[in-house]
Amino acid sequence: MIKWVSYQGMQGWFNILKPIIVVHHISRMKNGNHMIISIxxxxxxxxxxxxxxxxxxxxxxxxxxxxxxxxxxxxxxxxxxxxxxxxxxxxxxxxxxxxxxxxxxxxxxxxxxxxxxxxxxxxxxxxxx
Incomplete structure (x- = not known):
């Protein structure tokens, strides 16, 4: 199933931080078997x-x-x-x-x-x- 970790739109520069934090967190997870696709x-x-x-x-x-x-x-x-x-x-x-x-x-x-x-x-x- 598709996992919608976070849906973020450009609603001002202050909202860009949350998806960056999510991507950073995913990249630091131990097993390293991750993929991020933006559609x-x-x-x-x-x-x-x-x-x-x-x-x-x-x-x-x-x-x-x-x-x-x-x-x-x-x-x-x-x-x-x-x-x-x-x-x-x-x-x-x-x-x-x-x-x-x-x-x-x-x-x-x-x-x-x-x-x-x-x-x-x-x-x-x-x-x-």
Whole structure:
């Protein structure tokens, strides 16, 4: 499971100290088998590729009606841009979760958890990398 040790945003310079202390503390722990990854979640929702998301959902056992509904939501998604009051031709969306969709945070968390598991597995297989 992903461990959210600390979530810090830039809310002024005084708040930068806490994540630095956390990183320093983790680096001083005895077994030395630690990894710190920083992911900008604001951008992450936009970057998830739909085929990867579907493969990930299947891999963790989401199937049947649930998977069909999610696939239907993302199948042939398109977007339009309005420029100077005129709607331009629709273009396909192949990445990103849908803004405002109640499933988006859950889908993002699932994909992120599978990514974290893959990183841990790789770390176990290649501990010196």
């Amino acid at each position: 900008d979640a604001r951008k992450g929702f936009d970057k998830i590729q739909h085929p990867f998301m579907m493969k990930t959902l299947s891999k963790i056992g989401i199937e049947g009606t649930y998977l069909k509904v999610i696939k239907a939501i993302y199948h042939k998604s398109t977007a339009n841009i309005i420029l100077n009051g005129e709607m331009l031709k629709a273009f396909p969306l192949r990445t990103g979760t849908r803004q405002g969709c109640l499933l988006s945070p859950l889908l993002f968390s699932i994909v992120l958890e599978v990514l974290a598991r893959a990183i841990r597995e790789r770390k176990k297989a290649h501990p010196n990398r």
